Each structure stands twice: as structure tokens, then as C-alpha cells.
Amino acid sequence: MLKFSKDHEWIKVEGDTATVGISDYAQKQLGDVVFVELPQVGDEVDAGGELAVVESVKAASEVYAPVSGEVTAVNDTLEGAPETVNASATGEGWFVKMTVADAAQLDALMDEAAYKTYCDGL
């Protein structure tokens, strides 16, 4: 199940690992993604701290970690094909895989229905 942050990141927890990316709403707002700067495997990130930078034709936007943890993998295909983020934001366009240091942080995130209501109000 996907959970969403107010900053438009999504997170999907499977066992010990979570996959993180930006929402479909976010990719539509950004427009054509031309570059994604990803962290290094092994980087420790804090919830709400900078995780990645996504660049569209027009501007650079920061992507924040929805929870604290350690980066265990990054999506290398985004280096050569950043447009994957536009084509499949919540699928092949994922950014990183990471551990979840504190599962309680997940409770602060929105489920899909709550996130949709949140976006409709923006």
C-alpha cells in the first residue's frame, strides 16, 4: 500500500525495505523531468530531510525523505532515462529503496484517499 507525504513523496513498505518516489501529482506539476540527483547507497536520511533533487526543464525541486532510514538502493535507470518519472511516477520511476528506522513515522503519512483529498484542496 502506498502512503504519501504532504511534500508529494510516496513510500511503499515491503518487509524491511521501503521504496520511495514522487507522486503522479508531483510529476504533473513538475512537467518534463530532465535530471534526477540521487543520494548514495549507505546515506542516512532524516524524515523531512533532503533525499534527492528532481530537475524539470524549468526548475530544480527538492525531494524529501518521508521517513528516516538508510538508503539501500537507488534507481540507476533514472540517470539515462529521467523521463521515466513522468511515465511511471509510482512504478518504474521510483527513486530509492531504504530502511525504515522508526515505523511510527509511517502513521503520520496519508493513505491514497486522504492524499487525493489533500491534492484536490491545493
Next chain:
Amino acid sequence: MTDTLKTTALHDLHVDLGAKMVPFAGYDMPVQYPMGVMKEHLHTRAAAGLFDVGHMGQCFITAQDGTWETAATALEALVPASITDIQPGQQRYTQLLDDDGGILDDLMVSRIDMPGHEHMLYLVVNAGCKTADYAHLDTHLPDDVTLSVKDDMLSLVALQGPKAVEIVSAMNPLVGKLTFMTHGEFELMLDDGPIFAHVSRSGYTGEDGVEISAKHDDMKRLVGQLLSHPDVKPIGLGARDSLRMEAGLCLYGNDIDTTTSPIEAGLIWSVQKHRRTGEGYKGAHRVAGDLKTKTRRLVGLKPEGRAPARAHTEIQDEDGNRIGEVTSGGFGPSVGGPVAMGYVDVPHNKPGTSVNLMIRGKTNPATVVKLPFVPNNYFRGE
């Protein structure tokens, strides 16, 4: 916020077309349409893109004695370009300079080509500068020279791209006879009757194309008909910026401002030889001085890899010394990679020089290149 923003005559149309609207220079303007910046950019280079530039300032300068010489001489005291020798139907790019030779704005100056009106100067200035420009002109033009601002009456659009002129020529074949940086007054035959328009063969994309000025209601009819053409798509400010960057054209507020001189900005081509002597207009000493004392120059920068270098990115030499700053940068859709412009200290401005761009604390190698990034397609005659 939105209720304090001004709108152009075409504002409702942008909203109907599904544009994403943003505040720009005090106006609520379309930054992109549903097509998206990338496709809008590529469409303009392949066919024809329609830009609403009605937020820009349009004004006329005339002398009370009704002569061209008096009006042209008055403006010539405020800009580095030669004005008095402009022929009817010619257009020239220049800059308004302050006393220190800093750039207050850049602008297009035309001499009207219509019997009985050849004494008139027509100016197009930047939206963000126009209020200050008009005040500057009011203050510094002599009492016998009059500035008439027409922003309440006239709209302005640009149709840019390889198919632009052919499309407008279908409304009046004489438009096709214009060459780059010339203009005229034309009757354009629309399906619902003719309109009267000022058409210049110029633009801000590096492509062939025209800019068209007409009364607001006539412009709405013209734009409606242009958008019904299958090769014409509306283009927002996002693609306007990436197109002009690839074309190596300066954006006021980014690449030029009151801290930069026309010479530093690489605009020497817009300063005719006899205007480089150090006198004859406001700020002339700086133009002459900067030609002698070469301190810094605006250059093109081609970053390696895919990371765009945005404005204010620090530029270092290979030894890690700061040598300048990026003033415009982003992704060039036609180049297929990042492009940037910025000022570097001389002699690092030589094409081929290796430099480093400090993007988010990391060193990104780049090369100084000649502008433009994409060859110009201006029509200079058969």
C-alpha cells in the same frame, strides 16, 4: 495575489486552452499549456509556436516639430545604438543605459514605414521594466519630444518557427517579403474580414518568425484564426526561456542588468562602430572603457553530463578559484542536454576553456562555448 496581477487581452484564451498560469512581471501569464514545455519547445523549432507577449511595453516617440531627426537624436542620447540612420521599415536592438553604462533595459527600436508616419519611433520594452523605462524616457527626453504609451490599446504576439512566415503570408503575401529585423504595416485578411497590424520579422527564439502588434480586439480574432491552423500551437513562458537560451539571447534581469554593460554582455554587435568612442550618449564612457579594459564577458557554458546548472551557480577554474557565475541555465530540449550562460573573468572566456560548475556543492565539469547553442534560422534574404 491573483487579483492584484494584470492580465493581457488574451488571458481568457490561455485559461480556456488549459494553460498553467503564473505571476510574471506583474502579469498572470501562461508558463505552459497541456502539451508541456519540452514539446512546446520542439514544436516551435519544427513548425510554428504562438506566444502572447502582450505584457511587454509598446510605445511611440515623436517630436513636436514632426521631424524624424529630432525624435531620433533624442533617443540616440540614451542608447548605444545608432538611431538617426535607421531607415523606414528597419528595426534595431539596443539598450537603455544609466549614467554608469549599466543596462536599464533592452529593447527593439523601429522606424515606422508608412506615408506620413516615417518620423515615428516605435519601441518594444520588457514588461518588468516598462514602468521604469517610461519614467526614464519622460525624464530624459527633451521637452519637444513626446512619449506615447500604447499598452492600453495594443496587443503583441510572436509567431515563431520555420512555418511562421508562410502562415502569416497567407493573410498577406507582402509579409513574406520582409527580411530579418525589418517590419511594416499590413492589412491581414482573416476569414471574418481584414485587420490592420504592425508585423516585424524578428523574435526571441533564434528561429525565423514574426512579431505582430494589433489592437486588442483585432488580436483576439487573429489569434483565434492562427490557433485553428494545424501547425500552430500556443507556447508558454517556459519554452520561451529554453528557446531563447539555446539561441544565446540575453534575458533582462538574468543575464543583463544595471551591473552589466553591453560590452560585458557580448552585445558589441548592437553598438555601431562610430558609437564606441566614449561619448554621444548616457553611459558611453563605460562602453568604450569595457572595450579596452577587458574584465569579464558573458559566455556560453556546456555542462558535461545531464545536471542543469541554474542561475547563480558558481563557476570555478580548474584550480578551484571562483571566476564567475551562471546567469541563465537549464535544459535545452533541442540540444538534448543542459545549457547555460554566465559571466567569467577574462581570459577564461575563450571558447574551449574547461571550467567547473559548483552544483549543490559538487564539481560539474563544463566547457566555455560560442553562442548560440542552436544555429539561428533568421531569414536575411534570398
